[in-house]
Structure formats: structure tokens, C-alpha cells
Amino acid sequence: MYASPIPDRGSESPATALSVLNSVFGLTAFRGEQEKIVRHVADGGNCLVLMPTGGGKSLCYQLPSLLRKGCGIVVSPLIALMRDQVAGLIEAGVNAAVLNSTLSFEEASEVERRLLAGDLDLLYVAPERLLTPRCLNLIGQADIALFAVDEAHCVSQWGHDFRPEYIGLSVLSEKFPEVPRIALTATADELTRKEIAERLSLTDAPCFVASFDRPNIRYEIVDKQNSLNQLKTFIAERHAGEAGIVYCLSRAKVEDVASALSEAGIPALPYHAGLDASLRARHQDRFINEDGIVIVATIAFGMGIDKPDVRFVAHLDLPKSIEAYYQETGRAGRDGKPSSAWMAYGLSDIVQQRRMIDESSGSDAFKRVSIGKLDALVGLAETAHCRRRRLLGYFGEAVEAESCGNCDNCLTPPKMRDGKVIAQKLLSCAYRTGQRFGAMHLIDVLVGRMTEKVTQFGHDKLSVFGIGRELNEKQWRAALRQLVAMGHLRADGEAYGALKLTETSRGVLKGETEIWLREAAPSTRNRAIRAKSRRGELAPTPANGAAADPALHAALKAWRSEIARARGVPAYVVLHDSTIDGIAATRPATLGELRGIAGIGDKKLEHYGEELLALVRAGAAP
Known part of the structure; x- marks a missing residue:
């Protein structure tokens, strides 16, 4: 000892x-x-x-x-x-x-x-x-x-x-x-x-x-279409071979997503409370100790995970609150290197979360607070402005800059349009159909689609039938989500997602309230962000300006892995990646120079100093 x-x-x-x-x-x-x-x-x-x-x-x-x-x-x-x-x-x-x-x-x-x-x-x-x-x-x-x-x-x-x-x-x-x-x-x-x-x-x-800002994390929220394919593309194009966490709401979805990622060649492991405790422990140990493992989990996973090189956190379902979102996304990039917080989000997520709140056994006060927290998160997901500014503002932190330069809205600002007429059509449709139906049925009525349900309730005879043919289904879904985020519509959890008008909708219907909507053009936006990422435009320049020697860097990581296995500890407990980077960039020649690198204290110098210097010298040999 x-x-x-x-x-x-x-x-x-x-x-x-x-x-x-x-x-x-x-x-x-x-x-x-x-x-x-x-x-x-x-x-x-x-x-x-x-x-x-x-x-x-x-x-x-x-x-x-x-x-x-x-x-x-x-x-x-x-x-x-x-x-x-x-x-x-x-x-x-x-x-x-x-x-x-x-x-x-x-x-x-x-x-x-x-x-x-x-x-x-x-x-x-x-x-x-x-x-x-x-x-x-x-x-x-x-x-x-x-x-x-x-x-x-x-x-x-x-x-x-x-x-x-x-x-x-x-x-x-x-x-x-x-x-x-x-x-x-x-x-x-x-x-x-x-x-x-x-x-x-x-x-x-x-x-x-302290400041809640994590400037190395890029926040990105995309319209949920085929979320599994979207996730595969995100990992393959932006984080291939890197460690990450994917959060899902249900255990069954965790299993399905982990299996699908594995079949796509992405090393993924499931983690949820329904798994055997020993299997959960093995999966967690592999995630912590091996490079490039993706863990697919419910929120049962994550608190206290100290792995510094998690390069991305992805959400396939909406978290319960901004606090939960911030806590979970914060597990990315603990080492300060560029990382991603990516989420696929749709109207069904709001309906599902509202239903969970309404069906919970909590008090009325608890439900009111939970709904308020959910509304704040939906506002973050639907904002057309800087997501980081909105996120920090929730925690009471004022941000002077209008743009953070590292969220999807700042990297590729969305186009806005006057949405007053679109909103009035949508609210009128919800009202005239009795405020008893969900998004899909309202869209069917607006675009004039003669479904069995539309004819069953006689909604093809309503004045709102077919008045929204100028927009496609994806555009109407985006408009619906934004009206929910603005508070003019609410998803009724007890009525299986029925969309109901709120008090503020009266001003919209009367034309007294201005409505500006984001145009739904996510595919072009995402391609632009991916292109910038591939060109390295989203990665900050190293603070010391020094470039690490790739061969020495690889040798140091291999040495660290051997030491970690021998000692039975995670690799980052031996040396953090930032310390490895520092050694590979500065190539210290003496114990004194090595001691000056962040993360090398007296005991680590005593235990590992000579071995590390030997690796540096070997790397310098012709």
C-alpha cells in the first residue's frame, strides 16, 4: 500500500x-x-x-x-x-x-x-x-x-x-x-x-x-424518420470505430438496436435492468476497458461512468427533461476532445412521455412539474436558435453570443417562414375533428387522404378536408411539433395522443399571434454538417498547437493497455488520453520533462517514468 x-x-x-x-x-x-x-x-x-x-x-x-x-x-x-x-x-x-x-x-x-x-x-x-x-x-x-x-x-x-x-x-x-x-x-x-x-x-x-457549457460537445437534433438507419449513418460517417452510448426508452428497443448495430458491423452491447447482473457487469467492463465499444442502454446505465473517451451520446427516444438530457449527453467528451450529442426526435416522443406522466402514480404537483420539464425539453428540440444558448439558459446561465458555432442550428441555420396560415389550418382541423385524434389522422384530413378512419367519422365532409395539400406529410409533422412546442397544441396522454387546443390557440386562430415555423429540410442540413465534420472544420485546434507522433501515440496506448490488464483497472486509470497525447506531442527526454506533462504526478512518475521514456526513445530511433 x-x-x-x-x-x-x-x-x-x-x-x-x-x-x-x-x-x-x-x-x-x-x-x-x-x-x-x-x-x-x-x-x-x-x-x-x-x-x-x-x-x-x-x-x-x-x-x-x-x-x-x-x-x-x-x-x-x-x-x-x-x-x-x-x-x-x-x-x-x-x-x-x-x-x-x-x-x-x-x-x-x-x-x-x-x-x-x-x-x-x-x-x-x-x-x-x-x-x-x-x-x-x-x-x-x-x-x-x-x-x-x-x-x-x-x-x-x-x-x-x-x-x-x-x-x-x-x-x-x-x-x-x-x-x-x-x-x-x-x-x-x-x-x-x-x-x-x-x-x-x-x-x-x-x-x-460553474459554467454548464461543454464547448467540445456538438448538439444536434434531427427529425425522426427511420431512426435506426439514421443512427447507423451517424455512427458510420462521424464516429466509426469510436466509443459511444445510445439511449433508448425500453428494454426491448435496447435489445433490437444493439442487435441491429452489431449486424451492421458496429460492436454494440445491450445494457438494461432486465439483464442478468453478471452480464450487465461484463458489458460495462468491456465498454470501459476496450476501445470502440458502443453500449445501447436504458437510463439504468451511465451515472458514475468515468470513461473519458466517449465520443458520442445518441438518443433514439426523448429523455424526460433537460436535466436528464444534459446529464446523459455530458457523458460524451469528458476528456475535452470534440464529441457529439445527437438525438432523433418526433411528435410520437412527446405523446409517449405525456402518457407516461399522466399514467404515473405521482401527485398532481409532481405531474405538473414533470410536464413543465418535458415542455422545456421540447422547446430545446424545436428551437430555431442556438441550442447551447437555450440549454444554458435553462440552468440560469446567460450567454452573450447569439451563436455557439457548434450546434446544428448555428452550423447550418434553418430557414424560417411565416406560418400563421399553416397554424390556423392545423388548429382548425384539430378543433373541427373534435380534438380527439392524433397527428396522423389530422394530416390525413389536411392533405385530403381518404382513409377508412376519415370516412368512418365523416371527416371528408368537413371544410378542413384537403385544405393542406400544399405541404407534404413530413412538413405537416414538423409544423405540428412546433405548435406543440409553442404551447398552442398539447398532446393528451390520457387520450392516446389526441391533440387538443390550448388557451393560446385562440390568438393564433384570430390572427393576433405571429407564428414563424422552421422549414423541414433536415437531409440537406445533415449532409452539410457531415461534410464539415469530415473536413475537420468542427474540431478545435489543440491548445498547445503540437501534433502527436502517430507511431509513438499507438505504442503508448498499447503499453497502457498491457499495464491496465495486468493491474485489473481501466486504461484511463493508468493514464488519461490527454496525458498520452501530451507525451506523444512533446516527446520528453528526461524525467523532469515527463513530470511537467499534465496527469503525471509523483507516484506515476515513480512507477512508469522510465518505461515511458524508453518508449519515447524507441520511437525516436532511426
Whole structure:
């Protein structure tokens, strides 16, 4: 076991925090709000931290745990997250351990002994384990540096990932009032933030909010046509051979999509709660440890996955909220490299989500909040303006620039047209057919299609029959979705997707409300984005301007894979891709030069320095 990297922990200073950041983690500077948070918690303060995935949340509790006397207790909801973070800390020379259901009695007893002996810097514990009388009693006897509640949005009933066991964490402030508490999440709107603060007794504590912007992620939402074929094309043309996550709403769809991708030559694995636990674990391990694996999953997969080189996240079904969308898409590009958040979306998605809300057993208040969150997400999907600006605005972050330059709407702005007459025809059709029918039937009536259903209800005799022949079915579907997003129509979940007029539709029908609609021309748009992607126009220039040596880069990755297999850890725990890139670009000749590369701390230099320099020298040989 490594010795603790902090031999004498007392009062800290910014310089001490910076020296530990460098010696343990191999980093030379803090990012954003990290230094303020570290200083505040290391001084004994409580706080709530909102920071995007990949923004460096872990350091905000790991570093204060090393600076303060005692062991930091990290409450984490997922075994995979605990395992990978602890493996990474041990690689960096930190005394870290987990206490969860995967340990045998003997292993758990050894961890408890080390905690009481003061031999641990950080201990990761599942919430249900922490709340047992035995564990609370154990912690009461130990010297505790701080409590960190990771994925803190799980405590909120308004959050997208509510977990009942998190509710009991209020006991921490009651039993250990003198121990600082830090709650962290990558996503929470104002309502969720308020509930986190109340449940964890942090109402008087400062809230540190970092920018939610992930500039390396390209946001793209396409009209759903044949979503599976659209997905295959997206992967083949933009992310062939790269790791990605595909989210689907149902287990059956997960299986079908994974099978179809595999048949198309894309290495894809299914993941959902209905699979055997051992099979799920194997699939997750392959995704984490192998290159180029695509995991097709329900939302049961993802929280706590620390894989830095996920190049894309795709949605084939609409998530429940902007928070869920942001959390899920945020699993792409944790290493800061160009990545994609791609979604295929249609009117049926809105109907399906509304039905799920209406049929849920939640209270009326819960349903109202859920519908509001769904409406906000539909607004993001249908906006004709910058998606990033809309996304950040939802979290209360103002953006001055009109264009982000890295979403589909900014890369290829959609054409707009006056849609007042189109909207009036659509609303009139919904009204005259009794507000009892879904999109397909309304379109049949508008274009004058004599279906069995149209004649059965006599809708071919209505004045609205055939008045919309100037548009095709795809254009009418796009118009319908936009009117739903604007709030002039709503999909009734209880009436199987019947489209009903809202209060605001009156102004549209009277001609008092202006309506501007996006023209549906996705195929041309998508071709333009794909062409820019192939030409490299969407990829930022490396910050240091240096180009990596391809042969050395490949040799370093092969070496890393061997080390990872031998140690039984994910490759990125040994060295992050960014560190590999740095070595391949700068070709260090000495240990001192190697130590200057981000991600090479004292322990990694000690363990791997000579081997890495040997690889560089071999690459330089004629």
C-alpha cells in the first residue's frame, strides 16, 4: 500500500493546495471555481457545488480530504463509480478504499480496521450502507475529514434520478454537525437545488455554480424518420470505430438496436435492468476497458461512468427533461476532445412521455412539474436558435453570443417562414375533428387522404378536408411539433395522443399571434454538417498547437493497455488520453520533462517514468 502523499496535514493555504494538486494529480493549476471550493471546504465550510460532467468535481472533495486531518467519506450511488475512482486514487498514491456489497466480510473488516487506524485518506460508501447503525457507529469512532455527497440531485423528488435512500442522508448534519459537508451534482435546476439544500441542511451554505457549457460537445437534433438507419449513418460517417452510448426508452428497443448495430458491423452491447447482473457487469467492463465499444442502454446505465473517451451520446427516444438530457449527453467528451450529442426526435416522443406522466402514480404537483420539464425539453428540440444558448439558459446561465458555432442550428441555420396560415389550418382541423385524434389522422384530413378512419367519422365532409395539400406529410409533422412546442397544441396522454387546443390557440386562430415555423429540410442540413465534420472544420485546434507522433501515440496506448490488464483497472486509470497525447506531442527526454506533462504526478512518475521514456526513445530511433 502506498504511503499517504500528505505526511503532515494541518491548516492549509492556497500554495499547499496547489502543491498537492501537482504532486498527487500531476496538475499545475485549478480550473474555474475549484480553488475557491477547495479552500472553503478545507477550512471546514459546507457548500453545494454544481459543476458539469468533466469539470473536475471529484477534486473538490478529494483535495480537501487530503488537506484536512482524517478520512473523507464519499457517498456514491454506484459501485462502478467507486471502483474506478478508488483505482485512480491508488494509482496516484492516495490511500483510498470502498465499503460496499462487493466486499467479503474479511475485506470489509479490513477496510473498517484501516479507517479506525487512520490509514485511509478517502473512503467511498454507498448511501444504504452508510445509513446502517453499524456504519454510522463506525464513522462516529473515526477521525472524519469531511462528508461528500456525490450525485446530490438523487436526493430530490423533482430531480431526474431520484433515489429514496438519499433522503436519509439528512442524518449526517444531525449526527456529525462539526464535520464539513459538500454536495455535488452536474445538473440541477432552481427547484432541485433548493430541495438538495433543504434535505442536506445546506440552506445557509454557499452554492458554487460553474459554467454548464461543454464547448467540445456538438448538439444536434434531427427529425425522426427511420431512426435506426439514421443512427447507423451517424455512427458510420462521424464516429466509426469510436466509443459511444445510445439511449433508448425500453428494454426491448435496447435489445433490437444493439442487435441491429452489431449486424451492421458496429460492436454494440445491450445494457438494461432486465439483464442478468453478471452480464450487465461484463458489458460495462468491456465498454470501459476496450476501445470502440458502443453500449445501447436504458437510463439504468451511465451515472458514475468515468470513461473519458466517449465520443458520442445518441438518443433514439426523448429523455424526460433537460436535466436528464444534459446529464446523459455530458457523458460524451469528458476528456475535452470534440464529441457529439445527437438525438432523433418526433411528435410520437412527446405523446409517449405525456402518457407516461399522466399514467404515473405521482401527485398532481409532481405531474405538473414533470410536464413543465418535458415542455422545456421540447422547446430545446424545436428551437430555431442556438441550442447551447437555450440549454444554458435553462440552468440560469446567460450567454452573450447569439451563436455557439457548434450546434446544428448555428452550423447550418434553418430557414424560417411565416406560418400563421399553416397554424390556423392545423388548429382548425384539430378543433373541427373534435380534438380527439392524433397527428396522423389530422394530416390525413389536411392533405385530403381518404382513409377508412376519415370516412368512418365523416371527416371528408368537413371544410378542413384537403385544405393542406400544399405541404407534404413530413412538413405537416414538423409544423405540428412546433405548435406543440409553442404551447398552442398539447398532446393528451390520457387520450392516446389526441391533440387538443390550448388557451393560446385562440390568438393564433384570430390572427393576433405571429407564428414563424422552421422549414423541414433536415437531409440537406445533415449532409452539410457531415461534410464539415469530415473536413475537420468542427474540431478545435489543440491548445498547445503540437501534433502527436502517430507511431509513438499507438505504442503508448498499447503499453497502457498491457499495464491496465495486468493491474485489473481501466486504461484511463493508468493514464488519461490527454496525458498520452501530451507525451506523444512533446516527446520528453528526461524525467523532469515527463513530470511537467499534465496527469503525471509523483507516484506515476515513480512507477512508469522510465518505461515511458524508453518508449519515447524507441520511437525516436532511426
